[in-house]
Amino acid sequence: MDVYKIKGGKRLQGTIKVSGAKNSAVALIPASILADSMVTIDGLPEISDVHTLQALLEDIGGKVNFENGQMTIDPSEMISMPLPNGNVKKLRASYYLMGAMLGRFKHAVIGLPGGCHLGPRPIDQHIKGFEALGAKVTNEHGAIYLRAEELRGAKIYLDVVSVGATINIMLAAVLAKGRTTIENAAKEPEIIDVATLLSNMGANIKGAGTNVIRIEGVEKLHGTRHTIIPDRIEAGTFMIMAAAAGDGVTIDNVIPFHVEALTAKLREMGVNVVEEDERIFIPKTEKLQAVDVKTLVYPGFPTDLQQPFSVLLTQAIGSSIITDTVYSARFKQIDEISRMNADGRIEGRSAILSGPTKLQAATVVASDLRAGAALVLAGLLAEGETEVQEIQHIERGYSSLIEKLQGIGADIRKVSVSEEAIVRD
Numbered sequence: 001m002d003v004y005k006i007k008g009g010k011r012l013q014g015t016i017k018v019s020g021a022k023n024s025a026v027a028l029i030p031a032s033i034l035a036d037s038m039v040t041i042d043g044l045p046e047i048s049d050v051h052t053l054q055a056l057l058e059d060i061g062g063k064v065n066f067e068n069g070q071m072t073i074d075p076s077e078m079i080s081m082p083l084p085n086g087n088v089k090k091l092r093a094s095y096y097l098m099g100a101m102l103g104r105f106k107h108a109v110i111g112l113p114g115g116c117h118l119g120p121r122p123i124d125q126h127i128k129g130f131e132a133l134g135a136k137v138t139n140e141h142g143a144i145y146l147r148a149e150e151l152r153g154a155k156i157y158l159d160v161v162s163v164g165a166t167i168n169i170m171l172a173a174v175l176a177k178g179r180t181t182i183e184n185a186a187k188e189p190e191i192i193d194v195a196t197l198l199s200n201m202g203a204n205i206k207g208a209g210t211n212v213i214r215i216e217g218v219e220k221l222h223g224t225r226h227t228i229i230p231d232r233i234e235a236g237t238f239m240i241m242a243a244a245a246g247d248g249v250t251i252d253n254v255i256p257f258h259v260e261a262l263t264a265k266l267r268e269m270g271v272n273v274v275e276e277d278e279r280i281f282i283p284k285t286e287k288l289q290a291v292d293v294k295t296l297v298y299p300g301f302p303t304d305l306q307q308p309f310s311v312l313l314t315q316a317i318g319s320s321i322i323t324d325t326v327y328s329a330r331f332k333q334i335d336e337i338s339r340m341n342a343d344g345r346i347e348g349r350s351a352i353l354s355g356p357t358k359l360q361a362a363t364v365v366a367s368d369l370r371a372g373a374a375l376v377l378a379g380l381l382a383e384g385e386t387e388v389q390e391i392q393h394i395e396r397g398y399s400s401l402i403e404k405l406q407g408i409g410a411d412i413r414k415v416s417v418s419e420e421a422i423v424r425d
């Protein structure tokens, strides 16, 4: 089993480059199912979610090549094979296979998705959307069966603002007959990225990035070439690391507008965030002030940055409250950083953190992707050598994290340890 070993206390300095966005990648790849010829996506991150989706597309007959961040997908010979288990469970975004396969084949059998355990993550709004378009959807033994004679456009009001449901309904609706309107749609940049790919494939989509999306169904979609947007959550993670442990760090390949909520919070804490066209520079911060933070749907403060941000708050002067309004149980990092001497506790949907605290190294477990990023940051700050276990969660979403952090001066390495050698403090 692989673990990360981090010797804390090294200051970070230099330039770190952000990869393509995980949450776009995992939707763009399934979207290719809807085309009748080759789709090329450039700038994809080297993460396990992308490799898993490649395998899933190959399972249904896709011819896929992935090299140097470029994926070419020939979907012409795909068939609607049932995908009830296995790889489907390895990631959350396998739910996009439902919308894309329903759109193309009008029937699909897909297992319930996996992904990070953050509290309940229902997909009722996805299913409500598919049903409104005319599909019959049943859950049989943990797999979702979707069948439609034909898909017809409909007006769908989402009860909950959901990234996944918004994209999934777009995927199912682009080849449906007539007009689909998604109201109370999510507005994340990744939704615009997916709509851009679909539009370049010949789809007719208006309003992506606003809360009303209108789709006029078309007869067929063709192949295209697309470059993915940068990962705003990876960028935000590096910004937080730079604020906590940096002596001048440039984050390259970021759209500053996409991380504005984080930038505003960092500035409130006393961090100087210097925005350029596609770069952000964060000089050394002398003193961090406590702040309160509430996660919200985009353009609010992203829930995906809440966990790394909680570690930054352990370095701030005073008491901070961080509330996650999106996921009720996304605080598994708090127990782990408490074992590293952090002063933190959970109250309902909030974590209360006081600082500044000198963190101490420990052996800790990454329960999920962003908890993992939080623990890496804690390790960078802690006195001694921290071991982070269960790093497969981290590698679902961070491309070449070790190499990137080494490039700005971190003492971090990936080590293979035998199962017997695994210990908890």
Ligand SMILES: CC(=O)N[C@H]1[C@@H](OP(=O)(O)OP(=O)(O)OC[C@H]2O[C@@H](n3ccc(=O)[nH]c3=O)[C@H](O)[C@@H]2O)O[C@H](CO)[C@@H](O)[C@@H]1O
Binding pocket: 023, 026, 092, 093, 120, 121, 122, 123, 124, 125, 126, 127, 160, 161, 162, 163, 164, 165, 186, 297, 303, 304, 326, 327
């Ligand atoms: C692959 C991907 O893009 N993952 C992101 C996506 O997850 P995901 O698409 O799963 O998240 P959603 O936007 O759907 O979830 C938002 C909220 O709505 C609830 N909900 C969602 C769907 C539904 O049918 N019913 C329902 O009640 C969820 O439990 C959650 O409380 O957005 C989340 C919120 O920004 C991010 O944390 C994830 O990184």
Ligand SMILES: C=C(OP(=O)(O)O)C(=O)O
Binding pocket: 022, 091, 092, 093, 114, 115, 116, 304, 369, 370, 397
């Ligand atoms: C929660 C996340 O991912 P997923 O939805 O893929 O589990 C995340 O990226 O922080």
